[in-house]
Amino acid sequence: MAVDPSAVVVAVATALGGLVQGADLPAQVKDQATQAIHSFQATSPAANQQVDSVIGMLPQQMQSPARQVVQDAANAVQSAVDPYLPPPPPPAPAPTPVETPPPPPVAAPPVARTATEGRDIADVPFVGDLSRTVSSLDAAFPGANLAPIGSIAVFVPWFNKAGALCDGIKAPIIAALYNAENGFRYGPTAPVSRDGARGPGQFMPGTWAKYGKDADGDGKADILGVADPVMASGHLLCDMYAQIDEWKKQGVVKGDTLDLTLAGYNAGVEAVRRAGGMPNGAPDYEHQTKPYVKRIRESEPVFAAILAPLSGTDGSVGGRVVEAALRYLGLPYVWGGGNINGPSNGGFDCSGLTSYAVYSATGDTLALPRTSETQWNIGTEIPMSEARPGDLLFGNWQSGGPGHVAIYIGNGQMVHAPQTGDVVKVSKVFDGMKVRRIL
Template sequence: MSVDPSSLIMGVAAAIGGIVQGADMPDAAEDFAMQQIYAVADQAKAVDVTIDDYIELLPENSREPARQTLDTAAETAQSAVAPFLPPPVIAAPAADPGFDEPPPVVPSEPEEVWSAEESETAGGTVAESVSNTERVVTGNSAAGPMPISSIAVFVPWFTKAGGICEGITAPVLAALYSVENGFRYGAASPASPAGARGPGQFMPATWARYGKDADGDGKSDVLGVADSVMASGNLLCDMYSQIGEWKAEGLVSGDTLDLTLAGYNAGIGAVRQFGGMPRGTDDYENQTRPYVAKIRESEERFASVLQLLRSDSGSVGGRIVQAAIRYLGLPYVWGGGSVKGPSSGGFDCSGLTSYAVYDATAGFILPRTSETQWNVGVEVPLEDARPGDLLFGNWGSGGPGHVAIYLGNGQMVHAPTTGDVVRIAPVFEGMKARRVVS
């Protein structure tokens, strides 16, 4: 058949869905309408099979004329509804669910010159710092997609460096490295025009003081992961201690960690000079302060990510989480995704949960919508939720209008809405948890 009736029905369902989503109607009415559209779409693929079965019951010499008649009718119907159909979606290459991960997101190049300096104070020379007073914070923003494959290699060293001193934790280091250079290392870690190098963006004088052979490979490698992260940990801890002493003496004021991060960016001498957060110049106001804010804003998110990457993926909940975070950064597509993986270039919220649960359990199939997934398993108090449990929100008369996967630490992974991507985010207010598999 040149025009499949099922394709026509799917197109009409998509068109109606677009109208419903764009209409200003009460949540309850929209939820009900979307349920009906999903029901139509779910049944559409059976239409061709039913029609073909009926045609096969006809006398052989009548089958071809019957097919031609149906073709003509379907084409006529398609022409009639064409003005109401959404434009065709050009599907992005879907990641193969058999792969360990989709291609990683490549961070953008740094846009401004970075510099470094050795700070002097009245009390003598203090820890050399990575100073990038002219930098624009680029790479992976706190709100953007996260390259899990890139982060994973850093995790053991973030953990180790995060234990050097009490003030500098692994999530802080992860957030800083995201802002500094987007977790690029080795040949993929470009040098700045000013000569800052490696994933921690060290200037030569600073590296000469802090760069050590942390992984025992016989060299101090500014482009490597282990040596850079441990150098950053030691540098940050030295500055944290120095700033703590200055605060005790009344020489500076402010949050110690904020000031330490400012020192990594602008030089600890600037912190001492201004008696706290550097201020006044364009560099400090437009670079240093946003730099510190981005790190602190994403600290909690990175705590969840590190917890995931350090967790035992042998549990079913861990496997559900791992299946979902493979697709961080993949576009939201209404109706997208199934137990086989993304479709039309992405996932919607229940498509992502359907895939992750199926992949983690090697065959457990959830119903396709958030409303029907709510009926599977048992509800658990939100405070008792475990990684891999499903979270439901956006409640209407028909049930939940959204579903996500709990990660732990108040965070979840979900496919939010049109124009967004699969991402990690804080748990929404009013969400409820359900354990669909044990």
């Protein structure tokens, strides 16, 4: 099969990433190598365009042979990296006949199934491309526009440290801000804004001169690093928060203090003072600053959910249940998919995901029944107000019991495998759900 140049770039990056992560290397060396691979992979969208442009400059009679040469080279590279790529999932078997055949994959009410199959919001067989592996986190965290989870993880300890500097600024807000600023890109290849702002915190030279410090003890204040910009952002945000809070007490500005602080990070704190609140009127304020603040505040709960398991939570079994489920963010929903050993047929259904997460988190000692109805019989029902990470949430109530089960993360969020055509994702807890503590 023909392989285009951009696909080769992605394949090479994937292969290199696997080799780096599997090698016995110091953490710092791995981080540097991973950053280089991310930068290389970022060139893939332009690869085809660049090749086409060059070929287009050749005489007409040479263009067809040139394209063949490029294709042959692409195929050769693909063959070379194939041994290092992750194996594709096995092909999906035909759906097992059941007592009551499921309806076709269109809007339809749930149907009864046998106890070995699982029962979710949409009880229909999975149809689609089962060769797809974990997708981007945009599907797993709808509307959040997230960077890859691996890019976020290296920042987490520093987000937590910076988020403890003052009461008004917490780690999820700083994480959401860094996602909005430049998607957690750091190092020499981190983009520079049109105004000259640099690094993952997008600091202007004057602001960095004041706040840039050596936070990680490596002997330099690195605007392109991780620790130094995050801690600088934490101190800057805390200073602005305190200043805006004081202005509010004086009647100089009005509005939500955190919203105005984020606006100050984007437009400058003096812009907040001049406007007497949220900067407005100018095109940059209307089309950049206001959407920037809105995006950060809306994604704050998402980053609270991400940071909890990446931070190791409190070491509880419930925290490990959440972490186990989050490993499969973006994996397709598959009707009857998954069990205590992990995904099957390319994915999970809702009770397959909970079965796996609980079994994995408990050291292979607690195997839940396979369906949402039977899982409801395990443990003790508790009020929603007392829910903690790792508790099971049940919904889509019918005559036979709950038709859906999810895992509570905290902050009103849950991780679950919703329905056919969707993926394992984080969502707000549905209305009418009930909580069961099984651990």
